[in-house]
Amino acid sequence: MAGLIPQAFIQDLLARTDIVQVIGERLQLKKAGREYVALSPFTNEKSPSFTVSPQKQFYHCFSSGKHGTAITFLMEYDRLSFVEAVEDLARRAGLTVPREGGGAPQALVLDGPLDALAAAERFFKAELRKNSGAIDYLKQRGVSGETAKRFNIGFAPDAWDALARQFGASPQHALDAGLLSKSDEGRIYDFYRNRIMFPVRNPRGQIITFGGRVMPGSDDKRKYLNGRETPLFNKSRHLYGLFEARQGTGTIPHMLVVEGYMDVVMLAQHGLTHAVATMGTATTREHLALLFKSTTRVVFCFDGDRAGRAAAWRALEQALPEAYEGRELLFMFLPEGHDPDTLVQEIGAEEFNRRVAAAPSLANFLVGELSRQVNLSTPDGRAKLAALARPHLARLRDGPLRSLILDDLSRLTRLTRGDLEASRAEPVAAAADAAALHGAVARPVRLALQLLLEQPALQDSVEDIGLLAQSQAPGAQLLADALRFFRDQPEASAGQLLEAWRGTPAGATLDQLSTAPLDLNEAGFASEFSSKIKALEGMAIERGLAERMHAILREGDHRALTGEEQAELSAINRSLAAGKVSKQGDFA
Numbered sequence: 001m002a003g004l005i006p007q008a009f010i011q012d013l014l015a016r017t018d019i020v021q022v023i024g025e026r027l028q029l030k031k032a033g034r035e036y037v038a039l040s041p042f043t044n045e046k047s048p049s050f051t052v053s054p055q056k057q058f059y060h061c062f063s064s065g066k067h068g069t070a071i072t073f074l075m076e077y078d079r080l081s082f083v084e085a086v087e088d089l090a091r092r093a094g095l096t097v098p099r100e101g102g103g104a105p106q107a108l109v110l111d112g113p114l115d116a117l118a119a120a121e122r123f124f125k126a127e128l129r130k131n132s133g134a135i136d137y138l139k140q141r142g143v144s145g146e147t148a149k150r151f152n153i154g155f156a157p158d159a160w161d162a163l164a165r166q167f168g169a170s171p172q173h174a175l176d177a178g179l180l181s182k183s184d185e186g187r188i189y190d191f192y193r194n195r196i197m198f199p200v201r202n203p204r205g206q207i208i209t210f211g212g213r214v215m216p217g218s219d220d221k222r223k224y225l226n227g228r229e230t231p232l233f234n235k236s237r238h239l240y241g242l243f244e245a246r247q248g249t250g251t252i253p254h255m256l257v258v259e260g261y262m263d264v265v266m267l268a269q270h271g272l273t274h275a276v277a278t279m280g281t282a283t284t285r286e287h288l289a290l291l292f293k294s295t296t297r298v299v300f301c302f303d304g305d306r307a308g309r310a311a312a313w314r315a316l317e318q319a320l321p322e323a324y325e326g327r328e329l330l331f332m333f334l335p336e337g338h339d340p341d342t343l344v345q346e347i348g349a350e351e352f353n354r355r356v357a358a359a360p361s362l363a364n365f366l367v368g369e370l371s372r373q374v375n376l377s378t379p380d381g382r383a384k385l386a387a388l389a390r391p392h393l394a395r396l397r398d399g400p401l402r403s404l405i406l407d408d409l410s411r412l413t414r415l416t417r418g419d420l421e422a423s424r425a426e427p428v429a430a431a432a433d434a435a436a437l438h439g440a441v442a443r444p445v446r447l448a449l450q451l452l453l454e455q456p457a458l459q460d461s462v463e464d465i466g467l468l469a470q471s472q473a474p475g476a477q478l479l480a481d482a483l484r485f486f487r488d489q490p491e492a493s494a495g496q497l498l499e500a501w502r503g504t505p506a507g508a509t510l511d512q513l514s515t516a517p518l519d520l521n522e523a524g525f526a527s528e529f530s531s532k533i534k535a536l537e538g539m540a541i542e543r544g545l546a547e548r549m550h551a552i553l554r555e556g557d558h559r560a561l562t563g564e565e566q567a568e569l570s571a572i573n574r575s576l577a578a579g580k581v582s583k584q585g586d587f588a
Contacts (some may be wrong), residue, residue, distance in 0.1 A: 113177035124154025157192035178228035256350035332359035391466025
């Protein structure tokens with residue numbers, strides 16, 4: 001069959017490929033006898049279970065069950081198709097991929113949509129050259145012609161079918177690529193209109209979608225229009241500017257994560273060429289996995305206002321499991337009224353880099369933000385800090401970073417590291433947690449889940465998801481997992497969550513809750529949800545107070561309590577007796 005890659009070539013390619021070298025460029029391998037070992041890239045583990053055999057040219061991941069050749073690894077880790085993985089290895093070996101039947105080398109199985117996207121880029125670039133208004137706008141924003149050319153910036157005309165006409169009677173590939181839309185009546189029209197266009201590329205440089213910035217004066221209130229989800233593009237797995245950032249020579253000192261297309265473009269124009277942007281979604285662990293393939297240092301750039309700090313906190317929650325093996329994460333906050341685009345134009349690249357170097361580390365940001373929520377001069381404030389920190393400690397892998405954070409927390413809470421470690425959350429099995437919900441227990445958790453299924457956007461109101469599970473209320477871990485799902489995928493529906501958990505005990509519980517009656521007016525959803533979340537947080541804090549009291553008593557078993565410890569114990573007892581936090585009886 002024409003176009004197929006001959007099996008003999010694949011076998012020869014594998015014989016020329018050193019799997020240790022391929023995987024070693026992506027993971028930190030350590031020699032262990034005849035094999036190499038590493039922490040699994042597919043699961044969050046603390047002890048290495050991922051092995052690579054140079055003799056067998058084979059890898060096996062005991063924690064996830066995944067195994068295979070260098071081709072399989074590239075498919076799993078780099079998220080490539082089979083053909084892409086073969087072509088990637090062939091380029092490394094200096095080979096050209098042949099096709100049976102004499103067919104010319106092909107790009108991808110999905111080369112129809114890819115061709116449509118490439119054609120759209122040519123059209124948008126041509127339209128930019130013809131539109132003086134779009135050119136003037138870019139000049140006003142400070143974008144040079146050289147920068148526009150480097151990022152292949154274009155323009156979508158203010159017309160319903162300017163692009164659609166380019167595809168004539170064969171628009172299906174453009175529809176599949178998300179370039180065109182079809183109305184209920186069957187009318188085909190352009191998805192992007194009157195916008196500055198930014199092509200988004202995959203790691204191979206192929207265009208997989210576009211982002212569009214609306215022109216000033218437009219009636220369209222959507223400032224940025226991000227690409228639709230397609231088989232080629234998933235915003236949770238792709239970053240704007242990543243391909244361009246990797247094109248330079250030498251090592252990449254750090255990657256800057258910003259929020260807008262123009263931020264990436266303007267930073268690059270000022271010589272800061274290692275910037276990428278998320279596209280309408282919070283930073284995900286998949287984004288971080290991509291970034292850490294190119295550097296060991298990732299710097300998040302956020303506005304310094306409340307919304308910016310909330311976005312930074314969400315990024316931190318995703319980053320905790322990825323912070324290990326020498327990886328650094330920094331959090332840079334911008335002056336009020338500035339984004340990276342305007343700031344770098346005002347202060348220049350040298351000063352911008354100085355501020356990057358002075359940005360707080362993950363450890364400083366984590367401990368600092370948690371400390372701001374409590375009164376460290378009181379015993380219950382210190383106990384609350386321990387409770388707030390517990391779920392975040394549980395998500396960190398063992399290593400120097402975790403040890404440093406424990407030292408800081410020990411100093412602030414006056415608990416020993418042993419006490420902090422002893423108070424780590426007990427792992428809760430999702431199946432058991434889900435099963436508990438089937439009984440007549442955890443009524444507020446049940447209601448919170450029902451409300452979340454009705455309005456997934458309610459997850460925005462939860463500041464610290466990890467704290468909820470510390471309440472140990474039946475079902476709280478399931479609620480935390482559901483909240484994280486919607487936080488990672490802000491536009492997901494309840495149906496997508498049910499599909500993702502299909503066939504699991506958690507999915508069975510959600511199936512039941514999704515059809516249960518909800519006797520509550522929609523106008524009261526937010527306030528009711530908030531009250532249940534606060535009750536759960538209160539239970540977690542109460543548990544932290546109790547643990548603090550027990551820690552003092554444990555010390556008292558070995559020596560007489562000091563006057564300060566006696567006063568602290570009395571204060572904790574008074575806090576509990578006064579009912580300053582919610583009582584577990586509410587969850588019966």
